[in-house]
Structures are given as structure tokens and as C-alpha cells.
Amino acid sequence: MVDVNPSSRVSIQAQDFNVSAEIAALRANDHRVGAVCCFVGTVRDRNGAATKGPVIQSMELEHYPGMTEKAIEAMIDEALRRFDIFAARVIHRVGLLQTTDQIVLVAVTSAHRGESFQACEFLMDYLKTQAPFWKKEQTASGSQWVDARVSDDVALARWGIAASNVG
């Protein structure tokens, strides 16, 4: 039930994205669609607890060109197998981002809300631990690579996928 050209399912880009335009394109006047679930990740000013840690000024996102697209395409294929959804779209930005900037979009369409909610969360959990992106934070005291979180591996395990990222 993949109604979107596979070449337009995944975008890795430096530029920002327009959520409304992406949702409109994903729905594409498909009369079967009764639900659109959309997650947008943004650059926060702190890592971890909201009031702890140094203030983040900006963030540099690195990725593995080629593998990133391939990995996310495979995740979408898996989501289409697992859930009764019509289409999915993933956009992930790379390069230098500022706090409050949008980083990632996951959007999913289905007939009813349950499948879209589930597939959206599944795709994010998968992406967080299996797509080759790396964040480097810039703070007043310098820059540092962000550590992977065990909680993200735990989130993926809920879907029956034991694929440790943290090691």
C-alpha cells in the first residue's frame, strides 16, 4: 500500500522543511486517509534534564551519506509491513542548527489514528538508534559529541527489536 514514490520518502537536507506542505503532499488527496500523525524534533537548549547542564548555543549534525537514506528507507519498509498505514515521510536535517530549529520530521498517514500514532513512534525509535547521524553540541565552554542514551535502546526494544546502539 505504498502510494508515494519511494524516492520522495526520505530526505536528508541542510534546509528547513514546511510541515504543512509535507503533510499535504503525503496526503495527496488520498480519500482513504483518515489520520495523519506527525512528529517534529527540534533543537533544545539543554541536554538531559531541563535545568541542568550547560546552555547549548548550536548543534552540528553529521551523517553517513548513502547509508542514512538506505537505513531510513528500510525502516519505512518495516513500518509499512508492521502497521496498516498508507504512506510515511521522513526528513532529517544535517549541518549547523540553532536552538529552536526543526531537526527531524516523521509523518504517517492511515485510515484510523491508532496505526499512525504507532508507526510514527516506531519510526522515531528506530531512527534514534539505527540511522547514522551524530550530534555535536556547542556551548560556551566548547563543543562536545552527544552521548547515545540507553533509554533509546529500551524504546526500540518495546517493538521487539533488540539492536543495541550504546554498546
Next chain:
Amino acid sequence: MKVTVKYFASIREALGTPDETLESSAPTLGALRDELIARGSRYAEVLARGRAVRVALNQSLSAESAVLVDGCEVAFFPPVTGG
């Protein structure tokens, strides 16, 4: 055989290079990692056993038992932190 090796994020920074092409007789990903560790210095440090290093073969996450073939692309990188 000829192998292209790519490094990303903290590993790329520590080694000071994003990629290299090398001649290797390592049969597996794990054996190639050992060859690189044997260079000593920063390679031994960042690829050391016990450190969280993820390995991809031809752009797919792979176990160290994966078999290398001529012309393959291998990548070493730290745990991912996108999203």
C-alpha cells in the same frame, strides 16, 4: 583485496581522516578492526575492544563476523545520536 574504510564523528576527529583505501587480507570485519588496532597510536585507542564502536559493511550495520570482499566499503563510528 582493496577496502575503503570510512570514519565518522568522534572517531573521524580522533584519527584526523574521514576515509582511506587500503589493501587488506582480513577475512572479516572484526579482523580488519584488529588490523587497524595493530597500527597502534590513535587507531588502537579509538577502535579498542570494549569501546562502543559500530561497524557497517557496504552501508549496513553488520556484526564483526561479516565477511569482507574485494572493493567493499567499511565504516567505523560511535553509537548514533540523531533524531
